Structure formats: C-alpha cells, structure tokens
Amino acid sequence: MSKKKILIVDDSKTIRQQVNFTLTKGGFDVVEAEDGKLGIEALGQHADIAMVISDVNMPNMGGIEMIEALKQAGTHPSLPIIMLTTEGGAALIERAKGAGVKGWLVKPFKPEQLVAAVTKLTA
C-alpha cells in the first residue's frame, strides 16, 4: 500500500524539515512548499496529496488566503487542511473554519499530536 502524501506549506525551512521528519517517521510521504502560491502549485503538480498542513503568516500568499483561494476555485473540496502557526486568536480561527479548515495547531507542535491528527484526517 502506498504512503499517503502530505503537503507542508511554511516559509521556515526549519519547520518544514521538522514536519517532514515527523511525518516521514510516522509513515507518510511529504511534499514541501514555501508559501501559499507555491502550495497551490504543488497541489496542481501532485494530484495524490491527501492533506495539507499550512502556516498562516507567509510572504507572497499566507495560509488562510491560500485556503480561501482553493475554496473559491473549488478544485479540492474534500481535501483536509490544518493550520500550524504561532497564531492562536479566535478571529483568525473562525475565518479559517469558515474556509473549511479542519484543525488548528499552535507552534511549537508536539510530534505525536501532529501524527495523530494527520492519521485521523487521512483515514
């Protein structure tokens, strides 16, 4: 059985490496993108992406803007998305929920929590 492919979108290479390492160890394949625009490009290039993990504040295009763009385009209506960010405010969380986000994790993340969330949302 092939591994499920997860897209991590974060402008920090360190965070992308950390998520990549955690999920690879947890049995997933990982694709990386540095901002929302590249995240959308990656989704176009990898039709088999099973889930997206995204930061909020990034240059060029932020995570919530990326998700709102995906929602508007209607190309990935059932793709699970969770946010991994330093932000924890109610207004942003509500906006993300409105755009269809399934979860919100605040950095620094717990590796076991991330793997459990990804496993559940890609089941």
Place this chain on the structure above:
Amino acid sequence: MTEYHKKLIELFNSSANDFFLSTGVTDVAVASGELPKEAVERGQLFSSSLGFASAKVKGVVVITTQAAVIDATNPQREYIPVFSDADRADWVGEMANQIVGNLKRFLAKYKVDFSLSTPMVICGKDLAVANVAKSQLYVVEFAVVGKKVKLCYSAEFSVPVDFDVSVSAEPEQVAGGDGLFF
C-alpha cells in the same frame, strides 16, 4: 520606568522565556532595562526583526544572538549534525515569530490583538544596535546555554491597556503546543 512599562517588559520576558523553555533548553537567565544609546555585540551574529500592528498597538521585536544559541534551540538539532548559516538565519527568524506569537496570546488576555509581519533576518560581525527610534526601545538579555540573547522591543499603544484587569482568554485562544479540531 513606569509600572506600565514594567508590566510590558514582564509580558515580553514571559513570551521569550516560554519560547526558550519550549525548545528544551533549561539554563535560561534574564536581565532587563533600557537599551543604551549604542550597544555593540561582538562576533558573528544573527538578528531577526518582526513587526506587529493593529488599531490598538504597534511595535517591533528584534532578537540578536550567536550561532551557539540558535543551534541549541533548533528543533532539528538531534538529527542535523552541523547547521549552515542559512539554517541559522531561518531559525532565528522563526524564534522571533514564536516569541511574538506568545506575546499575542498574553496580550489577548487584555483584549489587545494585532497582526504579525513575516520576520526579516540579517547576519554579520559586530552588530551595533543603536537606539535612534522615536519610540522607547527596551532590552532584555537572556543567557541561554551560557550565551547572550539580546531581545530589543518597543510597543506603543493608541489606547492605554489596563493591565490590572485581565479578561480570561477566549475559549478558542489556543496556547503553544495545543490544538483545536473542528
């Protein structure tokens, strides 16, 4: 220094202290005060700055430190034997991001919200941090793994915040390391 600024400094200190402890380092010490007119830091240094703003507050945080601190707090340190300067620049930017994220959660208790910029990072030798800004710049020096971390910051409020009246965090205010699922 007013009581108001003492409270602000306390919040900044807690934001940074919580960040360093979250990385797994245990030897963290702190001293705070006002930034001298010029303070030259010697050696190869990495510095990141991150602004934050809303209708109620605008400010900036600048972190300046050495490779030893950045390497000791990097979450990938168990798996990457040697970090490049590009790796260090990336992580010192993320340090600023996470510290200001903590500050945002602390200030939410006083009904203050703001948006964060993305971090800007510079590195070089013997960086001189000069206080030439119009707004008061404060400095906190942390010792992390025995090395200095200089944290400079300013925060100007358009409406005074009553730090004596804390409102409890909203139910959906999520702390570091926590998560919400919908």
